[in-house]
Amino acid sequence: MRTLNILAVIFSSAVLLSACSSVKLDDKAPVVENAGSGVPGGGADARSVGTVTTGSTDPLNDPQGVLAKRSVYFDYDSYTVKDEFKPVVEAHARYLSAHKDRRILIQGNTDERGGTEYNLALGQKRAEAVRRAFALLGVPDSQIEAVSFGKEKPKALGSDEAAWAENRRADIVYQ
């Protein structure tokens, strides 16, 4: 019996919690108004309620936005940010300039080939290249720390070109 009661509590809590939406208040969030036409007179229509959905529009959390891209990929033996990733850097630089309280960690990685410590330094070169790109766009060092994982934390396991390419990468991590 006690199990049933506990289950009932858990179930009803879950139902209650799912019924709440998480609303993040942001004073810059635009308020979406229902632009419906004026409803004439009484009757059932006057009692209808239209749902307005609002919430924070922190672009950082938009899965479709450019800020959802957090990785810069590098060619073999290369430590410069390719043109195709400049838009990603620029977008994050704009966000950081608009949100001076946010900080990022840039984590550099290498593929698995080579020595542990030397690869740590090569990964650092990649992180540093991205940091420099941010600096050129006006983001101060107080908002960025460039670090390296070398070959210690590969995202792709495997010893083929595809895995190696996936691991030659710098990630932008918001703190």
Added chain:
Amino acid sequence: MMKAIVLRTSTTLCTFVALIAMGSASLAQAQLRVEISGVGANQIPIAIAGFADEATAPQQVTAIIKADLARSGYFKIIDTGNIMSEAAPVNYGEWKSRGADALVVGSVQRLADGRFDVRYKLLDTVKSGQLSALSVAAQPQFMRVSAHKIADDIYEKLIGVRGAFATRIAYVTKAGNNYQLEIADSDGEGRQIALRSNEPIISPAWSPDGTKVAYVSFEAKKPVVYVQNLVTKQRTVVANFKGSNSAPSWSPDGARLAVALSRDGLTQVYVVNADGSNLKRLSNTNGIDTEPQFSADGQSIYFTSDRSGGPQIYRMSAAGGEARRVTFSGSYNISPRVSPDGKTLAYISRRDGKFQLYALDLSNGQEQRLSDTSKDDSPSFSPNGKYLMYATDSGRRGSLAVVSVDGRVKHRLTVQNGDIREPSWGPFMK
């Protein structure tokens, strides 16, 4: 109980021998497996009698001594079914006719205070005389060390170089996201866990007095250098500057550590006190300077630098300043380690896409490739300078390999589950 397959040797062929140690069941972890695949050019035939009364002791010292000497590559163990205490009379002629140049006899005795006293004699059958005698008394949990000390004495008296059997090694194991920094005896027995983490641990380095290990941990989501006292478990942050902190190397007096820091942009070599104070920058280039290593006399630092394009090994004064290039063959030379006598440099070189262990004679620039594998990493000299331990791949898993500096003696240490990597050979201790 040890199961040994008799070693047949010739000076040109190496035969494979598997020595599987099935020691006492007191360890929580599986044993490291030892596989011998190469022996020295000359092997001294030595007979080792069973030590009297050793059956009652917690460790079978005869088996440990035999395994140490066999693994060293310089001894041919002559089978003897005898048990002989050091007090028993010896028929030298009989042993000489059995092919033994030397004979080891001994006994084990439990003392009133609970310690075990191991006594032994090393006898020369050719000269019909005693070469050495030793007695080591220790608490039961240190009996393995007593056996290793006797093997060290035998090695030193017959080879002329101090033995390194009673030393320890540090290394990292990885199984999924579980990383462990472990300490074991030089034969892989007695594994103990010093640090457990769900983030990588790299570059362990023993303090000169053998009580502390420096290492790099990623637990703070970035590489940070720690020093851990193995006995007290106390951890000190030695370097957590902005950016990456790595590659710790102790000065011979244990007072300072050389490290690689990226706090000024790219990775450069610095020196810092063991408590993290008094940071001093030593290198000053626009490239990567890393992997600093103090020489045994504390006067120089060897390090990896790509100032000439690709990574090569350089040497500078321990006070910093101008650096001299040391490696000139191949386009990729990293991980310098200098022998205790300062005469040999070990390093990893990439040739034809393979990463292999090399040794360089610093007096004449002659280099020698020491391995036949292709993913070698992290070399470490034994404290007597005779052997190098390094990490390599065996099949799909990482394992540790040991090779003599002349390339002849070879054996491997593997663990059943997970990778084993980043070895560091500990110093001589009392």
